[in-house]
Amino acid sequence: MKQIGLKLRFQDGYDMAVASGVVQYARAKGDWQVRGQGPWFFSLDQEALSECDALIARIEDDQEALFCASLGIPVVDIAGSSSLKLFSQVRNDDYQTGVSAGTYLKKLGSKNVGWCGVDHVHWARERFVGFASSVSMNPSDIVSFSRPLGWWRQLYEPSVELDAWLQTLKKPISLFCCNDLSAMKVELACQRLSINIPIEVMVLGVDNETLLCELASPSISSIQPDCKTIGYEASAMLDAMLGGRQSGMHIRRIAPGPVTERESTRLVLCEDEQVADALRLIKARATSGLTASDVADEATICRRALEMRFRRYRKRTIWEEITTEKLEQACLLLKQSNATITQISEQCGFGSIHRFYSLFKRAYRMTPSQFRSKKLRF
Structure with a gap:
């Protein structure tokens, strides 16, 4: 059984989410025993630290980097704040x-x-x-x-x-x-x-x-x-180091979430107050069946004048703005929820699944299913 130290402070959500990714990887391995602070893990006191086979650490300064280096074991740093650059890193981009x-x-x-x-x-x-x-x-x-x-x-x-x-x-x-x-x-x-x-x-x-x-x-x-991915990928890198499949210094940057x-x-700035009001309405109600006619009905100028001003400041039509907002909400749900694609289409107000697929593929050059497969790691 390999002893894997998790040197985190567990004082914020970042550490907790990273630990979640480590635990997920460790469960799949089966021969990892994770040690860390708090009641969730095996102890990581000074004595246990000296017995660890490898370490995932949030190294914030040079002093902490030198201490981790003195342990003489493989270390993956998830912070990269030290100027000494002694370890491979998996961190936020x-x-x-x-x-x-x-x-x-x-x-x-x-x-x-x-x-x-x-x-x-x-x-x-x-x-x-x-x-x-x-x-x-x-x-x-x-x-x-x-x-x-x-x-x-x-x-x-x-x-x-x-x-x-x-x-x-x-x-x-x-x-x-x-x-x-x-x-x-x-x-x-x-x-x-x-x-x-x-x-x-x-x-x-x-x-x-x-x-x-x-x-x-x-x-x-x-x-x-994307802290969970940072934890998971740091574990994968550490595993490769322990197995002799990776040597030398490596840095992997994980793209942030939305x-x-x-x-x-929660404000839209625009020199034209009519356009700004329209944008605020779109942000608030785009996924609730809002139409371009609805937006025009709320304005104090005629639809043609609003459309012309909208094109001038936003470089697209009111309908295109509504569609963009709906698609962005759909992307968030694809990445963050377990809802089916049909459910997401309905929640974002697309009317039909076929319409959703068509607009999504036109905007992102892939289907919603392909987008979800590409973005979700676990």
Whole structure:
């Protein structure tokens, strides 16, 4: 029986989801005994750690990296925060996380964007670079506020510097915060300053820490890393190392999941208020049988004028906007739920399964079944 150490803190959803992926792999193996902190695993105290055959670890700094290296066993790092780069890694694709953030905020009509980051850590830098690329800006041209991770962890400690920075921003603005912790601290500062979220400032975080995001007021939209896949693939890499099928240093990046939209970004920005109102209606009711005629009926201008304005600002028709929203909701359900494709078609308001398949294949060049097979790993 191989002893596999799981060196995680289990203080957040990230660790719990990673552990879930490890456990799934271990159950399929049959000859792995997983050791970790908490009542769910065999003990991972100092003595047990020295007896482990291999280790999956969330290594946050150089000191921890050196300690893990001193054990003399195969190690897969799921954080990659150490500057020493001593181990193979399976971690979130942070560049793609930034790209996803920029793509999402652009879709909401954001023209002014800003960044809140953590100093001197690679994952924050990669998220920033991906974000800048997605919004077609030089990183140096994006208004930014960055502090060490420990500073952000002091959530309820007021900051003169952060307050001053938020007050000077050109509004409305969309802020991409490198994690949910920084997003929460930004929201608390906005509350002190009577800055309206999301009307003046939209806030998007990363990690989708459900309790933190839902307790915030307004609740925080966040990008969900695919932590379960990280845990599973880290286990597969460790297994290959133990079996002599892999040697040397390897880095595997796992694409993040979708944005979980909550109140902090539930707004569509557009210079044309008629188009903005139409977009808000589409986001709210697209999957409930909404038609282009329904949208036009809600407007205070004639349908032809609304269609012309819509084409000018969105580069597509009202019907195309409704269809895009329905398809995006369908993609989320295909990835996150066990509903049948027929059920998803009905839930997203496509009318018929044949119509759903036709529109889906036209948009994504694959069927819903192929999409689900490609995106779901377990």
